[in-house]
Amino acid sequence: MNYRHAYHVGNHGDVLKHVVLLHLLEALRAKPAPFHLLDSHAGIGLYDLAADATQRGGEYRLGIGAVLADPQAAAALPLYWDALKQLNPALEPGGAGLRHYPGSPWLMQQALREADRLALVELHPEDNETLRINIGGDARIGIHRRDAYEALRGLLPPTPRRGLALIDPAYEQRDEFERIGRALLAAHRRWPVGQIALWYPIKDAGSVDAWAKALARDGLPPSLRVELLIRAATAPDRLNGSGLLLLNPPWRLDQQLKAPLAYLLARLGREPGAATRLEWLVKPKD
Ligand SMILES: C[S@@+](CC[C@H](N)C(=O)[O-])C[C@H]1O[C@@H](n2cnc3c(N)ncnc32)[C@H](O)[C@@H]1O
Structure with a gap:
C-alpha cells in the first residue's frame, strides 16, 4: 500500500467527489428515517493543506484552490x-483562510443525526490511526482497520437498510x-x-467506457x-478526469447536479x- 491521499488531497477528483457526496447526504437528510x-x-x-506531503504534491492548488479563487x-x-x-x-x-480540507469521513460525520450510523474502513495502519484521532470518539461511528473488499462483504447490508456506501x-x-x-x-x-457511489479515475476514456458498459450489462x-x-x-x-457511478441515486439528483457540474x-x-458527462448508464423505469 503505497498510496497516501495527503499527496493528492483537494485535487479535481476530490472536488467532484465531495460536491456530489454532499448532494447525496443532503437527500438522505431530507427524510426523517x-x-x-x-x-x-x-x-x-x-x-x-500545509502538511509537507500535501505541499509537495500541491494538487489542491489546481483543484479546491482554483474553485475558491x-x-x-x-x-x-x-x-x-x-x-x-x-x-x-x-x-x-x-x-483566503483555507487551511484544512475535509475528507469524506468528516463530511459524512457532519451529516449524521442522532440515530444515523457511519462505518469507516481504512486499511493503512498509520492512516487508520490518524483517522481515529480526527474522527474517533463518536458513538455513532465505527472505525475499522480491515480490507475494503472484505468489509463490503462483511458490513453490507447495514442496519438501518436506508443509506449510502462510498467506494473510493x-x-x-x-x-x-x-x-x-x-x-x-x-x-x-x-x-x-x-445507494452506492463509486469514484473512478479517468486516464484513458475508452477503457473506462468499456468497463462501465460491461457493468451495466451485468445487472446494475x-x-x-x-x-x-x-x-x-x-x-x-495522467489523471485527466474522474467520475462517480451512482447506483440508486436520489430522485432528481441528475437535475440538481447540472449547474454544479457546469460550474x-x-x-x-x-x-x-x-x-462533463451527466447521464444514465442504466435508466430508471418510468
Ligand atoms: C482515495 S483515498 C480515500 C479518500 C477518502 N475517501 C476521501 O474522500 O477523503 C483511498 C484510501 O484507501 C486506502 N486503501 C487502499 N487499499 C485499501 C484496502 N484494500 N482496504 C481499505 N483501504 C484501502 C488507502 O490507504 C487510502 O487512504
Whole structure:
C-alpha cells in the first residue's frame, strides 16, 4: 500500500467527489428515517493543506484552490462552501483562510443525526490511526482497520437498510477496475435498496467506457454517471478526469447536479478537451 491521499488531497477528483457526496447526504437528510453510511476507503478524514506531503504534491492548488479563487464559489456550490467554511471559519470569498480540507469521513460525520450510523474502513495502519484521532470518539461511528473488499462483504447490508456506501479506492493495482466492478455488483446484490457511489479515475476514456458498459450489462440498478474531464483523456499516464457511478441515486439528483457540474467545468477544465458527462448508464423505469 503505497498510496497516501495527503499527496493528492483537494485535487479535481476530490472536488467532484465531495460536491456530489454532499448532494447525496443532503437527500438522505431530507427524510426523517435514520440512515447508515459506509466509507470503504476512508483515508484520514481531515487534511492540513500545509502538511509537507500535501505541499509537495500541491494538487489542491489546481483543484479546491482554483474553485475558491472565484469569489462566486459560495453561490455556485453552497453545500461545498458551507462545509469548507465550517471547517475553516476564517475562509473568505476568493479563498483566503483555507487551511484544512475535509475528507469524506468528516463530511459524512457532519451529516449524521442522532440515530444515523457511519462505518469507516481504512486499511493503512498509520492512516487508520490518524483517522481515529480526527474522527474517533463518536458513538455513532465505527472505525475499522480491515480490507475494503472484505468489509463490503462483511458490513453490507447495514442496519438501518436506508443509506449510502462510498467506494473510493486508490486504484493502485493493475486489475483494480475489474476487481471493484465485481465488488460493486456483489454489494448491490447483497443490498439492493442501497445507494452506492463509486469514484473512478479517468486516464484513458475508452477503457473506462468499456468497463462501465460491461457493468451495466451485468445487472446494475438505475445508475447515473457523473464525470468531469479537465482535459482530453488521451494521456494514459495522467489523471485527466474522474467520475462517480451512482447506483440508486436520489430522485432528481441528475437535475440538481447540472449547474454544479457546469460550474466545476468552468473553474477546473482549462485545457482542450475538457468536458462533463451527466447521464444514465442504466435508466430508471418510468
Ligand atoms: C482515495 S483515498 C480515500 C479518500 C477518502 N475517501 C476521501 O474522500 O477523503 C483511498 C484510501 O484507501 C486506502 N486503501 C487502499 N487499499 C485499501 C484496502 N484494500 N482496504 C481499505 N483501504 C484501502 C488507502 O490507504 C487510502 O487512504
